[in-house]
Amino acid sequence: LVLAGVLAVTIRAARGDAAQGNADDILNHFKYGSVGTEERVGIPYWIWRVLPIVFADKLPNRPGQGYERIGFIPDGGPNGRPIGTTEKVNRVSLVGLNCATCHSGTVRAERNAPRQIVLGMPGNQMDLQAYARFLTACANDPRFTAPVLINAIKRENPNFGFFEGFIYRFFAVRQTRDGILVRAKEHSWFDVRPPQGPGRLD
Numbered sequence: 001l002v003l004a005g006v007l008a009v010t011i012r013a014a015r016g017d018a019a020q021g022n023a024d025d026i027l028n029h030f031k032y033g034s035v036g037t038e039e040r041v042g043i044p045y046w047i048w049r050v051l052p053i054v055f056a057d058k059l060p061n062r063p064g065q066g067y068e069r070i071g072f073i074p075d076g077g078p079n080g081r082p083i084g085t086t087e088k089v090n091r092v093s094l095v096g097l098n099c100a101t102c103h104s105g106t107v108r109a110e111r112n113a114p115r116q117i118v119l120g121m122p123g124n125q126m127d128l129q130a131y132a133r134f135l136t137a138c139a140n141d142p143r144f145t146a147p148v149l150i151n152a153i154k155r156e157n158p159n160f161g162f163f164e165g166f167i168y169r170f171f172a173v174r175q176t177r178d179g180i181l182v183r184a185k186e187h188s189w190f191d192v193r194p195p196q197g198p199g200r201l202d
Contacts, residue, residue: 030119032077034086035098041183042094043135044172045079045087046160050152051138058137060130070134071126071198073104073117083117084126092164092172102126102201127198132187139180146173 043051052059052066062069072082079087084101088094105124106115138144146169153168154160 027119030098031075031083031100031104032081032086033098034088034096037096037098038086038088038094041179042088042096043180044168044176045093045095046153046157046164046168047149047172047176048095049080050149050156051135053156054143054148054152055134055138055141058134058141060127060134067131070131071123071128072101073106073125075117083119084123092167102128122199123201124199126201127196128201129190129196130198132183133190135180136184136187139177139184144173144177146170149173 052069059066059069062071067082068074072084074080074082077083077085081087081095083104084097084099086096086098088096100119102123103121104117104119105121105126106117107121108115150160150165150168150173154165
């Protein structure tokens, strides 16, 4: 009887916790959960993190800081990632994109009012083509080298370790650059059509 009572209390508590946290879990998963894009188009987290710092001159001339200038929405995500970005944690953690990249937007009640993030609406500020162009411009830049990127990483993360640095220096940076340039060939049609601009996500 005692055991049955303990089990009943535990089950009720678990159901209560699930009911209380379920909505937040779903929203966070929508904003930051992986859908499997990291393997093919993922960028090592620390390279991804410093690209808009090292290559700020390659970002679109739009309001905001870093990836916000492309249309990503900062919302205090894990490791400072904006909505629509994922992270597959591994020896070299990879950042990918998920559905929220194109299906999250912002609205304002009036011009100077605080923005409101609306999950599920079209990404009215997202310029996905500009993101691809930014990565390509970075990879084609002579500054895209292990010494430059690792120095930038260490400024952001003084605890960036020797082992991580070894992997980035001899493998990750080169493979990232090569992978971006391979995908740039798939996007060669960008150069024969007008820019899509923010909100054009088809």
